[in-house]
Amino acid sequence: MGKSPLDNEALIHSPLFASMSELEFNAVTAFLERRHYKKGELIFSEGEPGREMFILLTGHVVATVNLGDGKRRKIYDFEPGAYFGEMAIIEDAPRSATCTATEDTDVLVLQGLDFYRLIFEHPMIALKLLSAISQVMTSWLDESSRFLNDLLRWGETARLRAITDSLTGLYNRRFLEESLNSRLEGNGEVKRSIAVLMMDLDRIHEINNAYGEAGGDQVIKAVAGGFRQVLRDADIAARLAGDEFAFVLPDTTLQEAQHIGERLRAAVANLTIPLSLKDKLGELLNTKVSIKTCLGVAVSPQHGNTGPALLAAADAALKKAKERGRNRVVVAE
Incomplete structure (x- = not known):
């Protein structure tokens, strides 16, 4: 070495x-x-x-x-x-x-x-x-x-x-895609192993239905606030849209990416999120909710050598995680 x-x-x-x-x-x-x-x-x-x-x-x-x-x-x-x-x-x-x-x-x-x-x-x-x-x-x-x-x-x-995303303070889709493409297109002799994780929250619509979009936004913001405790300094977390998130992990092997994915999943599952909002009558409502999440994992060059290919592979793995029962991490095929 x-x-x-x-x-x-x-x-x-x-x-x-x-x-x-x-x-x-x-x-x-x-x-x-x-x-x-x-x-x-x-x-x-x-x-x-x-x-x-x-x-x-x-x-x-x-x-x-x-x-x-x-x-x-x-x-x-x-x-x-x-x-x-x-x-x-x-x-x-x-x-x-x-x-x-x-x-x-x-x-x-x-x-x-x-x-x-x-x-x-x-x-x-x-x-x-x-x-x-x-x-x-x-x-x-x-x-x-x-x-x-x-x-x-x-x-x-x-x-x-x-x-950046105004609600969560995370990076936005544009920055994540530019950063991912920039790293993959580097002209160094040694190609770096880069992992991409895709995440979305399980059944966020149930919270939106019960507490409105304001409640859903509070949940999304609280979930995003916990990412930094898991991620490393060089890792990039972004909110893509709604309850969809993506992560770029430079110099990360598949095993390391799975481990980080599991830690993110557990961090979200262990959250107890306080909500403070007004009901239809204007009365202040204070309650607590929890939520779970699914993640899909893809790593270069195994699952792709371009940004779009890695994002698509991670997204396909995320869909499989949902099909298999949610609250889990699945690696791209």
Whole structure:
């Protein structure tokens, strides 16, 4: 087994993480994907969309720009511990240079989507990351405070509304699908094992019939609130619609996915959910309900190599779970 990137001295002492505690450092690295490039291999080209930033673990990377006459000029050499590509995802702009591995090179990759997850899930960590980035960009020194405040404010409002579900605070279908496709389409040599779980609540219509949609919404919100106790930092939970949920579990085997699915099922089954709402006469009604759930599990590459294929496989397994009596976890065939 290869050495963990957490033990890499260049990474530990990188200026990107210099001000972080060990706990904060571990929280960031949970979002990183390791990738290998051979000597001479292109990492990205000038003008391409920028959706990832890179942290150099081992090897050497050179950045060049096109001078317009067919010639290229080297503008920077990156050594282990350095990072590059961050401005394209911060500004949502094309790459300003071409980066190439000049020897066999290992990097850690932070997806742009995960960069924004850090901003509103771990705002203090994100602030430290942005501060580290701003310190090495002299052109930003006079306006770094305004930039950081504006970016954090934007990340907590516009981006939050665009990628989250207003009722539960979970991610929405769009973010989950984009994140899943981004991970599966990565160009690393080693394909990652990614699990997808689909869930819906058993007989939620009975609660809606008895207590109205407001009661059903309280149940959905309470169920969603318990997911974080089961899921890991890098896992993604989303509400698709109504009482339907989906989960993306990076670097997860089938056995691990089944185990997490069973823990989610048990967590929901063990909930006692208080409801507080008004009846048809306007009287306040306080009661408690419980609910159970079914889950379908699919894992790449066994059940599919694309986002739509994995979601369809997990959804088919979910339907079988319902057919077999509900309150259970079923693996895709």
